[in-house]
Amino acid sequence: MYRACEGVGKLQATVTQVQPGERAAARLGTGQGAVAIALKGVSKVFGSGADAFKAVDDVSVDIRQNEFFTLLGPSGCGKTTLLRLIAGFEHPTSGEIRLKGKDISPLPPFDRPVNTVFQSYALFPHMTVAQNIAFGLEMLRRPKSEVQETVDRMLKLVRMEQLANRRTSQISGGQQQRVALARALAPQPEVLLLDEPLSALDYKLRKEMQIELKRLQSETGITFIFVTHDQEEALTMSDRIAVMSEGNILQIGSPREIYDHPAQRFVADFIGESNFLKAEVVRPLDPGAEIRLPSGATLTAGVPEGMRPAGSVTVVVRPEHARVVADPAAGALRGRLTNIVYFGTDTHYHVELPQDGEFIVRMQNQRGSEASFETGDEVGIEIGDGAPQVLKD
Amino acid sequence: MAEARRIRPFAVRHLPGFPTMALICFVCLYAPIITLVMFSFNESMSMSQWGGFSWRWYVAAWENERVQQASLLSLIVATCASLIATTVATAAALGTTRTRRYRGLTGIYVLINQPLMVPEIVTGVALLIVFAMVKVWTGYTGIGYLILAHTAFCIPFAYLPIRARLESMDATLEAAAADLYATPWMAFRRVTLPLLWPGILAGGMLAFVISLDDVVITEFVKSGGQDTLPTYMLSQIRRIVTPEMNAISTVFLAISIALVTIFFLLSRGKKQ
Numbered sequence: 001m002y003r004a005c006e007g008v009g010k011l012q013a014t015v016t017q018v019q020p021g022e023r024a025a026a027r028l029g030t031g032q033g034a035v036a037i038a039l040k041g042v043s044k045v046f047g048s049g050a051d052a053f054k055a056v057d058d059v060s061v062d063i064r065q066n067e068f069f070t071l072l073g074p075s076g077c078g079k080t081t082l083l084r085l086i087a088g089f090e091h092p093t094s095g096e097i098r099l100k101g102k103d104i105s106p107l108p109p110f111d112r113p114v115n116t117v118f119q120s121y122a123l124f125p126h127m128t129v130a131q132n133i134a135f136g137l138e139m140l141r142r143p144k145s146e147v148q149e150t151v152d153r154m155l156k157l158v159r160m161e162q163l164a165n166r167r168t169s170q171i172s173g174g175q176q177q178r179v180a181l182a183r184a185l186a187p188q189p190e191v192l193l194l195d196e197p198l199s200a201l202d203y204k205l206r207k208e209m210q211i212e213l214k215r216l217q218s219e220t221g222i223t224f225i226f227v228t229h230d231q232e233e234a235l236t237m238s239d240r241i242a243v244m245s246e247g248n249i250l251q252i253g254s255p256r257e258i259y260d261h262p263a264q265r266f267v268a269d270f271i272g273e274s275n276f277l278k279a280e281v282v283r284p285l286d287p288g289a290e291i292r293l294p295s296g297a298t299l300t301a302g303v304p305e306g307m308r309p310a311g312s313v314t315v316v317v318r319p320e321h322a323r324v325v326a327d328p329a330a331g332a333l334r335g336r337l338t339n340i341v342y343f344g345t346d347t348h349y350h351v352e353l354p355q356d357g358e359f360i361v362r363m364q365n366q367r368g369s370e371a372s373f374e375t376g377d378e379v380g381i382e383i384g385d386g387a388p389q390v391l392k393d
Numbered sequence: 394m395a396e397a398r399r400i401r402p403f404a405v406r407h408l409p410g411f412p413t414m415a416l417i418c419f420v421c422l423y424a425p426i427i428t429l430v431m432f433s434f435n436e437s438m439s440m441s442q443w444g445g446f447s448w449r450w451y452v453a454a455w456e457n458e459r460v461q462q463a464s465l466l467s468l469i470v471a472t473c474a475s476l477i478a479t480t481v482a483t484a485a486a487l488g489t490t491r492t493r494r495y496r497g498l499t500g501i502y503v504l505i506n507q508p509l510m511v512p513e514i515v516t517g518v519a520l521l522i523v524f525a526m527v528k529v530w531t532g533y534t535g536i537g538y539l540i541l542a543h544t545a546f547c548i549p550f551a552y553l554p555i556r557a558r559l560e561s562m563d564a565t566l567e568a569a570a571a572d573l574y575a576t577p578w579m580a581f582r583r584v585t586l587p588l589l590w591p592g593i594l595a596g597g598m599l600a601f602v603i604s605l606d607d608v609v610i611t612e613f614v615k616s617g618g619q620d621t622l623p624t625y626m627l628s629q630i631r632r633i634v635t636p637e638m639n640a641i642s643t644v645f646l647a648i649s650i651a652l653v654t655i656f657f658l659l660s661r662g663k664k665q
Contacts, residue, residue: 136573
C-alpha cells in the first residue's frame with residue numbers, strides 16, 4: 001500500500017484494500033489527491049432588501065477527483081442550491097467555483113463539463129431511451145459513430161440494452177433512474193452532480209441503486225457530488241460527507257469521522273442517535289481529553305480537531321457505545337429504566353438520569369443472553385473509555 | 394336508499410325542471426343550424442318549403458365566381474393572419490412563462506389578451522381611422538390591412554393554448570438540455586419546440602377559425618371591392634336570400650367543426 005503511494009502508476013493490485021478516497025490520492029502520488037472542484041467563499045443570496053435570503057453562506061470546500069462526495073443536510077439547508085451553483089443554474093452572489101483550477105462561476109450550464117442527475121430525472125418525453133442518452137453527445141457535435149458507440153456502452157453500463165428504443169414513459173421508475181444516470185454519464189463529465197436521485201424510489205430499489213451508483217462511480221472514475229437528506233444513504237455510499245445547515249458546511253469528513261467524531265451538536269443530532277451529557281474537562285490528553293461526568297465518573301473523550309477544550313462542555317455518546325448493567329454502582333451513570341423497545345436485531349433501553357434527562361442505550365440481541373431488565377429497575381450505564389465525544393457547542 | 398338520497402350532495406342536475414331547461418337550450422342552439430343545413434339541400438328556391446333533395450345550391454355556389462374570389466381572400470387572410478399570430482403568440486408565451494416573475498407581468502397578460510375584451514366595433518372603427526390615414530400616406534390599398542387587422546385580434550386566441558401548454562411543461566427539461574451542453578437555441582429546437590408543438594398547432598387552428606368567420610372588423614377594414622366570404626354573404630343576404638347561402642354556410646360549418654374537433658383532441662392530448 002505504501003509502496004503504491006510512492007510510485008505513480010504501479011499500484012494496480014495493491015490498491016484494492018485502500019479506501020476509495022485514498023485511491024485517487026494514491027494514483028496521483030499526493031497526500032490529498034488532485035482537486036476536481038474547489039469552492040472558495042461561495043455565497044448565494046436570493047431576493048433583496050428585507051426579503052433577502054442567504055441560501056449558501058460563505059462556503060469553501062475542495063472536492064477531490066474520483067471522490068464520492070456527499071452534501072448532507074435537512075431540506076432548506078442550501079445543499080441543492082450549492083449543487084445548482086456548481087451546475088450553473090444559479091450564479092454565486094460572491095465567491096469562486098473552480099473546476100480543475102479554472103473559475104467557472106460566470107459560465108452558463110452548457111459550457112461546463114458537469115452533468116446533473118435530476119431529482120425528477122427530467123428525461124425528454126418525446127425521445128427514446130437511446131435518444132435521451134445520445135443528447136449530450138449530439139450537442140457536443142461528436143461524430144455519429146462515436147455517439148452510437150458511447151450510447152451502446154452506456155446502455156450496457158446501466159443494463160438497459162433491451163429497452164433502448166422504448167419511450168421514457170414506457171419504463172419503470174428504477175429504469176428511468178438508470179437512463180437519467182446513463183444520459184448524464186455519456187458525455188464523460190469531469191463531475192457528476194446527483195440531486196437526491198434515489199428519493200423517488202421504493203426502499204428495495206433504493207438499496208439496489210445505492211450499490212449500482214457506487215459501482216458506476218468506480219467504473220467510470222468520475223467525481224460524484226451527491227445531495228441527500230438521508231443520513232444512511234450518505235454513510236453507506238460516501239468517501240466524504242459535508243454536513244450542511246442553514247447555508248453553512250458544519251463538518252467535512254469520512255462517514256466514520258462524521259459518525260464517531262461529530263464536532264457539533266447539530267451534526268451529532270442529525271446523523272444517528274445521540275445522548276448529550278454535560279461534563280467538566282479535567283485535563284487535555286494527546287489525543288482527546290479526560291472528562292468528569294456529573295455522576296463523578298472520569299472518562300477519556302474524543303475532541304474535535306483544532307479545539308482546546310476547557311471548563312464545562314457537552315459530550316455526545318452514541319447509544320451503541322454504552323451498556324446497561326444490573327448493578328447501579330458499576331456504571332459511569334445510574335438511572336431508572338423507563339422503557340424497553342425491542343427491534344429484532346437489538347433492543348433500546350431508555351434510562352431516566354437524575355441530571356441529564358433520558359439516555360438511550362442500544363444493545364444487540366444475542367441468543368441465550370436475553371437480559372432480564374424490567375422497566376422501573378435502577379440500573380447502571382457503562383460507557384467505554386474514548387466513547388464520549390466533546391462537542392464544540 | 395331513502396337515507397342515501399337525503400345525503401346526496403347538491404347537484405344542479407337534480408333541480409326540478411333541469412332537463413326541460415337543458416332541452417330548450419339545445420333546441421335554441423341547434424334547431425336553426427339544423428334548419429339551415431337542411432334547406433341547403435332543398436331543390437326549390439324556397440326557404441320554407443321542402444322541394445326535394447338536391448346538390449344544386451352547392452354547385453351554384455361552387456361555380457359562382459364571386460364566391461370563389463371571396464373564399465380565396467378568406468383563406469389567404471386567415472392563413473397569413475393565423476401564421477403570424479401564432480408565431481407572435483409563441484414568442485409572447487415563452488416571454489411570459491420562461492422567465493423569472495417580474496414586475497408588470499400581469500399587466501402584460503392583460504395587454505396581450507386585450508383584444509378579447511375590447512368590443513370588436515371599437516377595434517374596427519379604430520383600425521378604419523388609422524388605416525385611412527396610412528392609405529392616404531402610402532396609397533397602398535391591398536390585402537395587407539386585412540391581414541394586419543386579423544393578426545391583431547387572433548393573437549390572444551393563439552396565445553392562450555400555447556401558454557397553457559408551456560405552463561404544464563416541466564421547466565426542468567430545459568434545464569436538463571442546458572446541462573447537456575445545449576445552447577439556448579438548441580434547447581428550444583430540440584426540447585421545447587417538439588413538446589410545445591401540439592399547443593402551437595391548437596393555437597394556430599383556433600386563430601384560423603376566428604379569422605375565417607370575422608365580419609365586424611373585416612367590414613371596417615376592407616378596401617372597396619375586397620370581400621371575404623362572410624362579408625360577401627352579408628352583402629348578398631341584404632339583397633336576396635337563396636339556399637346558396639345555406640350551402641356556403643354549411644361548408645363553413647363543416648370546416649369549423651373539423652378544426653375545432655382537432656383543436657379539442659390536441660389540447661386533450663397534452664394532459665396525458
